[in-house]
Amino acid sequence: MxxxxxxxxxxxxxxxxxxxxxxxxxxxxxxxxxxxxxxxxxxxxxxxxxxxxxxxxxxxxxxxxxxxxxxxxxxxxxxxxxxxxxxxxxxxxxxxxxxxxxxxxxxxxxxxxxxxxxxxxxxxxxxxxxxxxxxxxxxxxxxxxxxxxxxxxxxxxxxxxxxxxxxxxxxxxxxxxxxxxxxxxxxxxxxxxxxxxxxxxxxxxxxxxxxxxxxxxxxxxxxxxxxxxxxxQHPITRDFITRESSHSELLDAVLAGPHSESSLAVKISFLGDKTYESIMSRTVRETGVDFAILQGTISTLKSVPYGQLIVRFDGAPDAIQQTLDKLTAKGLNVEVMES
CATH class of the missing domain: 3.40.50.300 (P-loop containing nucleotide triphosphate hydrolases)
Structure with missing residues (x-):
């Protein structure tokens, strides 16, 4: 066109x-x-x-x-x-x-x-x-x-x-x-x-x-x-998205909050019908890690449901990594939050 x-x-x-x-x-x-x-x-x-x-x-x-x-x-x-x-x-x-x-x-x-x-x-x-x-x-x-x-x-x-x-x-x-x-x-x-x-x-x-x-x-x-x-992929794109989702403020709060050496803060994004499925609870039951939801939103990308969670996982490093791998395999976008 x-x-x-x-x-x-x-x-x-x-x-x-x-x-x-x-x-x-x-x-x-x-x-x-x-x-x-x-x-x-x-x-x-x-x-x-x-x-x-x-x-x-x-x-x-x-x-x-x-x-x-x-x-x-x-x-x-x-x-x-x-x-x-x-x-x-x-x-x-x-x-x-x-x-x-x-x-x-x-x-x-x-x-x-x-x-x-x-x-x-x-x-x-x-x-x-x-x-x-x-x-x-x-x-x-x-x-x-x-x-x-x-x-x-x-x-x-x-x-x-x-x-x-x-x-x-x-x-x-x-x-x-x-x-x-x-x-x-x-x-x-x-x-x-x-x-x-x-x-x-x-x-x-x-x-x-x-x-x-x-x-x-x-x-x-x-x-x-x-x-x-x-x-x-590009820093300018990430800047637009993180400003929209207050990512930087959330990251500061996560890093400043109570946590141990075995804690990991993660941003998890859902798209489509997965937004309403209990994927998180089923996965942590399988891997045995604990988690705390620090922030969560559900919105739409045009007409497609979209959800995002900021989560802190607590447990053995191997178990946390297994959790991240399973969530990724189930079609979720998983991003470790780093300063």
């Missing part, structure tokens, strides 16, 4: 250049929600703006549905962009236009007949839950309502791709959840490919199928969210 090949973006000229993207490759499948996560300045906003050529790459190719956008002339590129919706962190609504007119704006630019515009805008108002707000102005709306207008406007031209540039970072947690649920519903209802840029791991965890981690203009890790979340 979307393919980036050797994409490089450099700002400035001569000696005053700033690299934003460096020889970046990325593939996104049709109908998936693909997340890109990175710290500020990593290049993620440049990346998403290169996908629809709002930023033209210095070199490389951008393919969507088999068409290389970098090879298109101005008119053909504008036509292609109509099938690529985009929503923004700060909404970018027309302050002097009503909700209805904001949503209708792209259709009027495309010279769509007014009767068709009315039908389409009414459909979108219903989709995003703003039927009662059609004649209000942006200043009369909450942040979440403004973003719903932005989503409706981005969908007005019936796009194949929806680009979301930090679409929830200006919202409170409760509103963020409602917007993410709306995006997930849109994805499932219309099989719409969504590319979502964020610096928040919980956003990736909530709705994304796959994720890429961007750092200093390059992709340092990518894969299915569960795989990347459970087995992060």
């Amino acid at each position: 979307i393919r980036l090949e050797h994409v490089t973006k450099v700002y400035g000229k001569g000696k005053n250049t700033t690299p934003a993207l460096s020889d970046l490759d990325l593939s996104i499948e049709k109908g998936e929600i693909f997340g890109v996560i990175g710290h500020s300045g990593a290049g993620k906003s440049t990346l998403i703006r290169c996908i629809n050529l709002l930023e033209r790459p210095t070199s490389g190719h951008i393919w969507i549905d088999g068409v290389d956008l970098t090879k298109l002339g101005k008119g053909a590129l504008q036509a292609r962009r109509r099938k690529i919706g985009m929503i923004f962190q700060h909404f970018n609504l027309l302050s002097s236009a009503t909700v209805y007119d904001n949503i209708a704006f792209p259709l009027r630019l495309a010279k769509t007949p007014e009767k068709n515009i009315r039908t389409r805008v009414d459909e979108l108002l219903k989709l995003v839950g703003l039927e009662a707000h059609a004649q209000k102005y942006p200043a009369q709306l909450s942040g979440g309502q403004k973003q719903r207008v932005g989503i409706a406007r981005a969908l007005s031209s019936d796009p194949d791709v929806l680009l979301c540039d930090e679409a929830t970072s200006a919202l409170d947690p409760q509103t963020t959840d409602s917007i993410l649920k709306l995006l997930l519903d849109i994805n499932q209802r219309f099989n719409l490919t969504i590319v979502l840029i964020t610096h928040e791991m919980n956003v990736i965890q909530s709705i994304c199928d796959r994720v890429a981690v961007i750092h200093q203009g390059g992709i340092v890790e990518q894969g299915p969210v569960a795989e990347v979340f459970l087995k992060p």
